[in-house]
Amino acid sequence: MDQQNLTLSPSAAARVATIAAKQGKAAILRLSVEGGGCSGFQYQFGLADAPESEDSVTETDGVKLVVDPVSLDLVSGCIVDYVESLGGAAFRVENPNAAAGCGCGSSFSI
Template sequence: MNKTMPQPLTITITEDAADYIKVFSEQAGKPGSNLRVGVKGGGCSGMTYTLDLVDEPFDDDKVIEEHGIELYVDRKSYIFLAGTSLEYSGGLNGKGFVFNNPNAKTTCGCGTSFSV
């Protein structure tokens, strides 16, 4: 039997999020840096997102290019983030990145941790 594997899901970055990554890297004194995202154990729901400004991807990172920036995702975290849309919110409830993650079964009230 010949099975075809489905195409792997990717992570998308909204234009607002890409623009904010550029502004944030300049404000942090690291102009031209890109964002590395991942997950680690912690938070009130079991897993929390990690964000770091870096110049280059790690050897095993998945690199996603969109809207003039590169997003680096470590391979171990990718399974938990595949299909996610990284967005930016500048609303009254606070400014920051928002992970619209279809893999999250539950999220905490502040949106920084999740469970799968």
């Protein structure tokens, strides 16, 4: 499937590769969207063993970002980044579809 304009930043790809290597897993990050959070939807991240047949897949520096078809409608055009700040380090989704977000950056509404 095509990538629907999803982007995995080089810093996020490097972080996924590091985590995957430590856990002895493939460097595949799954992004999904679930109902909940303080704004209606929340992002979920996890390592995947392999893409599912219907997943959208994009790749950066040998690291894959996979998204299921239902979540893809909500995150099309997103950039998944990894940022380190005084508040800690985390994966962050820059979502052009989100009408509102929350202070923690892990939930959004459309």
